[in-house]
Amino acid sequence: GESVGLHLPTLSVQEGDNSIINCAYSNSASDYFIWYKQESGKGPQFIIDIRSNMDKRQGQRVTVLLNKTVKHLSLQIAATQPGDSAVYFCAENKDAGNMLTFGGGTRLMVKP
Amino acid sequence: DAMVIQNPRYQVTQFGKPVTLSCSQTLNHNVMYWYQQKSSQAPKLLFHYYDKDFNNEADTPDNFQSRRPNTSFCFLDIRSPGLGDAAMYLCATSFSAYGYTFGSGTRLTVV
Numbered sequence: 001g002e003s004v005g006l007h008l009p010t011l012s013v014q015e016g017d018n019s020i021i022n023c024a025y026s027n028s029a030s031d032y033f034i035w036y037k038q039e040s041g042k043g044p045q046f047i048i049d050i051r052s053n054m055d056k057r058q059g060q061r062v063t064v065l066l067n068k069t070v071k072h073l074s075l076q077i078a079a080t081q082p083g084d085s086a087v088y089f090c091a092e093n094k095d096a097g098n099m100l101t102f103g104g105g106t107r108l109m110v111k112p
Numbered sequence: 113d114a115m116v117i118q119n120p121r122y123q124v125t126q127f128g129k130p131v132t133l134s135c136s137q138t139l140n141h142n143v144m145y146w147y148q149q150k151s152s153q154a155p156k157l158l159f160h161y162y163d164k165d166f167n168n169e170a171d172t173p174d175n176f177q178s179r180r181p182n183t184s185f186c187f188l189d190i191r192s193p194g195l196g197d198a199a200m201y202l203c204a205t206s207f208s209a210y211g212y213t214f215g216s217g218t219r220l221t222v223v
Contacts, residue, residue, distance in 0.1 A: 032209065032210070034212065036214075041217075041219070042216055042217065043116075043118075043202050043204075043214035043215050043216045043217045044155065044202070044214045045214070046212065046213070046214075089154055089155075091212075093209055099145075099157055099160065100145075100157070100204075100212060101157075102154035102155050102156075103154060104153075104154055105152070105153070105154050
């Protein structure tokens with residue numbers, strides 16, 4: 001079936017470097033995408049979202065890029081900090097279904 | 113602050129003994145969800161309430177039930193927990209299709 005998936009299960013970066021976490025989705029009808037950060041033992045925390053009528057959205061130190069042509073979503077974190085270490089999930093929402101479908105998650109490890 | 117609150121944070125139950133997890137929200141969101149998350153996996157939707165309308169995922173076992181007595185509260189009932197039901201259970205809310213907010217989760221251990 002259609003799903004949301006990620007390319008890399010683990011990403012290790014040096015503190016201060018930029019991080020890029022990727023996500024592929026297969027449901028072309030998805031119109032809303034969210035990136036979540038989940039620290040150990042906690043619930044997912046909203047980072048940034050983007051709607052399908054946009055291809056880029058920026059927040060504080062984070063940028064989400066959406067490429068609908070190849071059904072690809074990425075999260076860029078600038079100047080990665082130790083506090084950014086967590087598992088990152090992308091999620092998609094299709095029209096009025098009110099259901100988020102999560103990707104498999106990428107663990108980001110920040111080396112001091 | 114407005115939020116989604118799950119109680120308890122940790123729950124230990126015996127194999128086969130019914131257990132109830134609770135979720136409350138102060139966001140006045142009309143949709144409430146229950147997700148199951150096993151170790152190193154993505155959250156998996158069990159069911160959701162759109163207002164009072166219950167929507168069950170096709171692959172959610174009958175062992176899992178839910179109640180939403182009012183807008184603010186939603187409960188997850190596991191009738192006969194098995195070892196395979198040990199997981200983190202996440203409650204989330206949204207206003208229609210947006211504004212998803214997650215609680216901190218309840219970690220369920222089955223002994």
